[in-house]
Structure formats: C-alpha cells, structure tokens
Amino acid sequence: MEGYRVLEIKKSVFENNDREADRLRAELKKDRTFLLNLMSSPGSGKTTTLKATIAALKDEFRIGVMEADIDSDVDAAAIEKTGAKVIQLHTGGMCHLDAGMTKQGLEGLGVDDVDFAILENVGNLVCPAEFDTGSVKNAMILSVPEGDDKPLKYPLMFSICDVLLINKIDVLPYFDFDLEACKKHVLRLNPNIRIIPISARTGEGIDEWAAWLRTEIKNWIE
C-alpha cells in the first residue's frame, strides 16, 4: 500500500484569488512555513529536480511536497521514496492551482511539522502563470531540449518567476540551445530573475540552487 494520501482538489469558491493568495502567505508566515511554487512544461525534469533538492536540504529543513496532477500518482510515488512528507493532489482536469486549491493541499499535507513546503504545479507553461498560489517564491524549470525560444512564447511565466532553473545542461552538446541567447530573452522580460543552469541528473548546479533556497527559507521562517 502506498504511504501517501491522494486528495481530490475542489474548485475554489473565492472570487478574488489575489486576496486569497495574500491571506495564505500571511498564514504561512505565521506558521513559519516557506512555500515554493515549482512550474514547468511536462517533461522538463520537475520531479528529478525535486528529488535532488530534497537530498540537498533534508538535513536542514523539514520538507513537505504537494504533487499536483490531473489524475495520476506517478510523481508522489517517486517523491515518497526520498523520505519527504508527500501528498498527491488531483485537480480533476484543471490545468492550474489557485490560492484556494493550494490551501486545500496545504491542509491535506499538514504544515505543523514542515519548514519548507513545495508545490509541484501541473505541467503547463500557460495556466499556472495566471494564478497566484499564495507561494512565497515562484520557480520554473526550462529544460534544454525544449529550446531557447520558450521565453518568447510564454512570456508571462518567465515574468512572474523569482528563479529560473535551466535543466538538462548535460545534454547541451546534442541540442541547438543557445544558453546566452536564452538568458538574454529571459532577462529582458524579467531583469530581477535569478537564472541557475543545472543538471538534475548529474547534480551540476544543484549546490547553487540549494544555496538560493537556503537563504530564502531562512529569511522567511526565522
């Protein structure tokens, strides 16, 4: 039997998502829980990156993961093996999570014993960018095989993120991906974004990413 719970998320009843998101952030501050909203396309390596992130920080923080998906449990099963607390959220076909839905997820997960909560959002570069989940920080992953033109095609997503992980840099030699051109596109949309090239598979760049998270989490919970 699986050790993780599956929660069927209900559509939010709140009309003003931005207000609900601010409320949720205030609660998280009071609870001393840092919430990261992690977004990307399907297949960019969110789950593998999460596993590397958990391995890097699990001795310093109590970590809890919410795996949002249309209706599968693939990711929760993978994360459970890391030993982190995990819950699977089913969105019932919805392509994003808003603050009300995230709140349901946090209640399902339970944050009394969690310093660092991570929401793995639905794999999608469009809808999740449009809804503030109540997270403290937004991160996104763009993987090398997806192409360096994605900032031009999904500008909102790149605009609302605090950090961009460019993943799968171990396969750069096999793809026409111009890392410098990509960074330039992104910084034009969002001059304050932190860009960290990583390979979740080889571990390259994970130290820098973990260091960024460590600082942000401590600033929030201390």
Next chain:
Amino acid sequence: MEGYRVLEIKKSVFENNDREADRLRAELKKDRTFLLNLMSSPGSGKTTTLKATIAALKDEFRIGVMEADIDSDVDAAAIEKTGAKVIQLHTGGMCHLDAGMTKQGLEGLGVDDVDFAILENVGNLVCPAEFDTGSVKNAMILSVPEGDDKPLKYPLMFSICDVLLINKIDVLPYFDFDLEACKKHVLRLNPNIRIIPISARTGEGIDEWAAWLRTEIKNWIE
C-alpha cells in the same frame, strides 16, 4: 515587413462545442479541406516537425498553416520561410482552441486554395485535449526528453489522438526513455492510435508520417 497576418482570436460564443465541431467538419468536407490538429508540450518540436512535413508534402497538396500561440509570432515567422500559406492566431491568454476559435482561424487563413490545413495548437498537454477543434484528425508529438511516463500523466491527450509522433529519437542514447514501455502505456489508453517514432531534425520516420497523412488527406478530399 512580415508576409503573414496576425489574427486576435475571440472567445467562442457557442455553448455546444461538440456540435460546432461537427458543423465545422461538415464544412471542411464540402470545401475539400483536410484539417489536422497538432498538439504537444512546449518544446517537443511541433514547428520543426511541421517544416519537415511541409517539405515532404508541398508538391502534392496546397498547404495552409494556423499557428496558435498565446501572443508571440515566433512560429509563423519560421513557417513562412517554407513557402506555405500561414496565419498567426493569438489566443489572448487562452490555453486551447475550440471549434469556434478554429473556425475564426480558418476564415482568416482562407481555405479556397488549401487542401491540407494544419492547426498548430497551443503548447500544452492538458487543455487542448478537452476541446474538439473540428479537425478531421488529431495528432500529437511526444519528444524523447519529456520522458516515457507522460501517457500516465496526461491520459486524455493520448486517448483522443489518431496518431502519436515520438520525436527526437536521435537523442535516445542520452536519455532514459524506454520506447517499448512508452508504446505499451499509450496502446493501453488508445489501442487504435498509430505510433510513429521520428526525428524531425534528421528526417528519420518522416516518410512514414507523410505516407499516413497522404492516405488520410486523399480519403477526405477525393
């Protein structure tokens, strides 16, 4: 100056999308225009595959392409260079196209001189699967770097497609992608789907894909 037009698509006013889709298909039949709805994640190689498809079939059919995107023109500019007729559709933030929106696109493109119309849908594995566009056939691309578990995570998309192109097979040696396992997952969801492994970059598999299209287009327009 660009030679392609940009059309801002309006939200559909029709309540019953399935009925509108059937009506649109009937019109396409009368007009002798075959419409292919091409779907995938961002970065799976839709545009590169389209370019290879146009090169393979442009001497046999008059081809017209609708490039749907949230708000960029990157893809229309790329397709224009192939010499095919092309129009850029902006969805104004919407993550999919329904039949009413596709009809607007076809009117903007003009199909009197088009045998084979292609809708490059918004890059997304969730929303586009939920709306019948009125297309004659649905195709999707899954690329090797996205992972062989995607059918488990986005079952609806794999269920509604007539053909699945598994793209970027030239990089199979660099990824943990089990082609046979992937095919098995897909066929369990959709026993009638045709699966064609391709590399849009090297041209591998494009002949088989073009042959499938040739048969389907001829069946429809003749």
